[in-house]
Amino acid sequence: MRAVNPCVRVGMILVIATGFSNLGIAASTDRAISRYEAEVSRYPERYPVRVQLADALLQKARESHDLTVLEQARRELHLSLQTQPTYEAYLTMARVQNYSHHFDDAIKWARIAEEASPIEGADSAITAVLVEAYLGLGKTADARELLPISENEPTDYYIAASLAQCLRAEKRYAEAADAFLLAGKIAKKANVAALVDWAEWSAATVRSEADHLH
């Protein structure tokens, strides 16, 4: 991974380290939020930084389960969009709405982001948002339809993780566990340890769900 400002790097890891509140990184999230808040206070026109702040606030919500910070995240995103509409703001808004369980709204924002995506073909980051939203709405078939049909194993983390969640929703626990482990392998290849842990933890959780049912 290329060098980034340590604060941002921590933020990136935080963003990807879903649910690992025991990693002791909450303080780093707070530092990232403070840094971005200071920057937008001094330079209110810096719309990309407002999106980064919203992303850090979303991570704060994940770590603390305090959803009230999401209101500030939405405010920052609206301010960012007022200054300059961007793909990043649309996508982050979709993620915030997913986490708030406003799944219909998340789909709306994700579809807007899709129009602005720089990716040629399907943008797997958006696919993952949509899969999450449809699963949240209980529309498993709609979620599944978004995933590419291939005889080969997914090579994209987003797709592997999304597939795992779909399989889990379909109660195909063994296959879901395998898909999580595949996601873990992709993360391992990319040297993202927190995601390897998350994927393996998810696989174990799915297996325990299956054992519980039996």
Next chain:
Amino acid sequence: MNSRFFLRCPARLRRGLLITHLATIAALTPVALQAADHGDSPLLGAIGRNDAKLTDLHAFTHNGNLVIALSTNPAIPPGVEDYLFPSDLTLQILIDNDSRVRFDDPNDLAEFGGTIAKPAMIRPDIVFEIKFDRSGEAKVSASGLRGPDKKQVRLFAGLRDDPFIRAPRQGRNVASIVLEIPLSAVIAKQSTLLIWATSKIPDVQGPICEHAGRALRSMFAENDPMNTLRPRDHFRILGVTPDVMIYDTARPAGYPNGRLLTDDVVDLVGDPRILANDAPFPSVNDREFLADFPYLAPPQ
């Protein structure tokens, strides 16, 4: 699973369902080939800074002037009518006007536009640095130019139609910089220039966070390390031909000798990895380029 079930789930289980934020690091996504420079430097996408990505670099002459067009940001939503360049973004256009280039190796000539005699010695002699104030207005400073020549730099900064001739980019806009300067101001002892461009934002350590040289080189995953290194270090560290645009201004511009706006580099480079996504294989831009400054077509 419905939303009510979801809300009743224990927090640990809920965390397990949330997948969308898991992999903002683009390394986890196989490099979906984004031609030109549109999709390289995945880190910039991962930290939400597509605005610092360089999408295309063109260089040609017009009426005795050197024209350099640098385009940025492949993720501008369609329909956006104005563009505010971020005030923490710094763009540089760099020119080496005295590195010797040979034209006797047919392979190098076809692939790179020539052979740089001493690639480890490439250094910028002229640097145009473009910064943006809080209202997004561009300010250019030039080093390496004679005093009177600095006043002859013509600058455009703003939203333009994406000049990249490629099917998936039709209907899309980019944020572009166009510089025009008398050729005599940049030519020293020889007619050949080496041209490249970089971007920089504070979040990414090091002097460079994205690089653009010859079309369709640094965008390939195997060449991603080029994006944070100076051209001479492409040779010294990576052991490859430096990614610069070779432009012998004594000869007509056209890829790989400089790059015209009308060059269909997808076809000219012909890499199957890029051709695969280009159907129906346009050979001209979807909007007509302008005959005069700033040359790039108006935004869509």
